[in-house]
Amino acid sequence: MLLKSYTKNIFRPKCNPSFESVHCIARLDQDISAALPYLNAELGGIQYFRDPPAVMLHVHGKMIKVGAAEIAINALADEQEADKIMNWLKNEINRVWAEKDTITPSEESRAKPQIFEILKLLPKTNCRKCGQPTCMVFAVQAAEGGRGAEDCPEIDPENKEKLDAYLSEFKFE
Structure with a gap:
């Protein structure tokens, strides 16, 4: 032990x-x-x-x-x-x-989503319809795995698809 x-x-x-x-x-x-x-x-x-x-x-x-x-x-x-x-x-x-x-030890960091890549796909209106004060806060939560494209009511369909695809590249727990 x-x-x-x-x-x-x-x-x-x-x-x-x-x-x-x-x-x-x-x-x-x-x-x-x-x-x-x-x-x-x-x-x-x-x-x-x-x-x-x-x-x-x-x-x-x-x-x-x-x-x-x-x-x-x-x-x-x-x-x-x-x-x-x-x-x-x-x-x-x-x-x-x-x-x-x-076990094979690892000192590698897991790849994680980039906040600004997520923010680029959001409407950037800070409408608060998702329950967050800004699109930046939403992007941070999405990067941590707590939000997805379906949680943004104002995202356009094309960017929703792109955001879903981008976030699907990462493993969240």
Whole structure:
């Protein structure tokens, strides 16, 4: 077992204390840097950093940064959700480490959609009919896999087809 223990800190963002969600930073009691390329390969990290080593994951609808000595999780409902995700992640880290001889490690980042390529295909009217304040916000959400062309009521049929085709090139979780 590689990861045995950690200390977590649950907090609301200082920049906007009225946020209903909380964040979690877990300080790891063991260095897990050797497991990060295996974790990246198994869980499909969206971005891998070599120095310092870390992998960004998009799982359970959350952005999770796993580093050698720290795990950060954003936009959690409460401490119970943080515990659930941390337990799952601890199990995954230990599983991947135990199975490392059967896994090809990867330090590659997954290709991701470019926000401006998405924005080029949107009407850029900031009509708010999609529920977002601007087309840029919509484009960011589409790049993260949270929106698709069908979610923009003002997009013309030709650009809808192009946006669907563009987004279909990427893997979202």
